[in-house]
Amino acid sequence: MLYREAGQFKSSYTADMAVFPILQDRIGLGIVLFIAVVIIPYFGSSFLIQAIMIPFLIFSLASIGLNLLTGYTGLLSLGTGAFMGVGAYACYKLTTYFPGVNIIVWILASGFFSAAVGVVFGLPSLRIKGFYLAVATLAAQFFLSWCFIRQPWFYNYNTSGAIEVPTRALFGIPVTGATSSFTTRYFVVLGIVIVMTWLASNLVHGRIGRMWMAVRDMDLAAELIGIRLLQTKLLAFAISSFYSGVAGALLVFMWYGSAEPSVFDVNLSFFILFMVIIGGLGSLTGSFFGAALIFILPIVLRYIPPKLGIPIQSATVDHIQYMVIGALIVIFLIAEPAGLARLWQIGKQKLRVWPFPY
């Protein structure tokens, strides 16, 4: 009843082509942003912000990156973890050589390194697609992992082999490192995620988004309407890797504080791919849902038994958590193979016609 677009007439194509043409959606978005920007930083506990919100936002950003490639352009990639690693290591090297420059500049700049690497490993995509392309990107994953482990230059010849995030301040406020407050880091991550999500949404709703989807749905016909396949696919690889790179840099600089090369192994790639598939291929909202389900749900599950007063050992909880998450993934995929984003769409449609069934 509340969610209904009846009476909302569009008198211009600009209004008709808005990303959120329905008033209630815009209000909803406003509420979500208000909660994220005001309520959580002021009322959220350090646990909520530090252990849930910051990583959730970072994983959402990585999912958006992979979704641009896999969901919108139809190119399956298993190299996300490595591309995130490129971002993290690039940021680390940049801030080592130029410590005076604003760290946020370097976090964003590291995306360009990741984009360049992504384009190189995206070159085979002209010839191969589907599972074969996934295997080709897996090569990127293993090669880059090898670089991070075996090439000491990447980690500044530390004896530990890990990268340590130095303290970097912005306008006198420490943003990274041990002394930075979690609220500051939350705001930095949130700002970057909001801006980059907005940009991604602009992109997929315009000419470039249509080109990507055309390539995904029918590459022959896409070529026929004048789309150059190689350039379009490489652009998707570049932008997707840019997002992954920034997410990787944020992961280390804003969340972990230090990272070993094993952080960016193939598990991370699969982790992000699951988020994209469960959230919904070809949906930016879905990327957030996917990240929430895969990342936040296990944490919530871990705290349910103690809250209910059930005495279970924490190791058992870990095992149960894996089983529950695994079962949920299977159930979700059977119930709705198109992902949580489609469930969300169906829910909105039901609300729209409520109280009638259709």
Add this chain to the structure above:
Amino acid sequence: MRAPDGPDVMAGEVLLSVANVSLSFGGVKAISGVSFDIRKGEIRAIIGPNGAGKTSMLNVINGFYQPQEGVITFKGKARAKMRPHDAADGGIARTFQNVALFRGMTALDNIMAGRTLKMHKNLFWQLLRHGPAMVEEVEHRHRVEEIIDFLKIQEIRRTPVARLPYGLQKRVELGRALAMEPDLLLLDEPMAGMNIEEKEDMSRFILDVNEHYGTTIALIEHDMGVVMDLSDRVVVLDHGIKIADGTPAEVMKNQAVIDAYLGVAH
């Protein structure tokens, strides 16, 4: 849309000529030494029994296949090799025998995608989706809405094309090709699998496109009634060889054509 008689080729003159084209896949000869031309502003039909090489011919014209022999001249420019997107650049649009729409996108987005080549705002503006990019988007939306009105598909604008019935999918595909404002429109069996009313609608659209926009059309069709009514000139292929070329009336009387369609006693 483009006014009739573009500056480059005048109406009635040869827009595209195919000279002595041969195409083979390994040992299979799909087309052998076929020559014909398409004049500006006409509706040209390519007919022939199954496996005659009609679709291969279209694929050669728009660059999917590279012929081993022969020259194709389009708008006075002979070409040796061409990729499909170059053909699109040059003004050749195409629909497919089995609908080749972008199934995950709405009808509107499909037709908007047809205007990709006409849109030039760069990545920077695309990222912002304000200012010039939005102006461009709205401008092209106007053109697309004209096509939607023309094809009478207003009510399915927002429907993902995968959910549309076959006849409407064919219409959306025609709309996507029209959005390219082509000089030459290749239609591969635009009426395959349609009932009589749908065929009549589609025929009307094809004639309207030809008259209203002055688009030159080359079409493959199996329904002889439709071919005879629509086309100005017909070329007949059989086993990759041209067996007849002329007005529908001439072609119908041609003994080789009758033999090809009905078979000859051996």
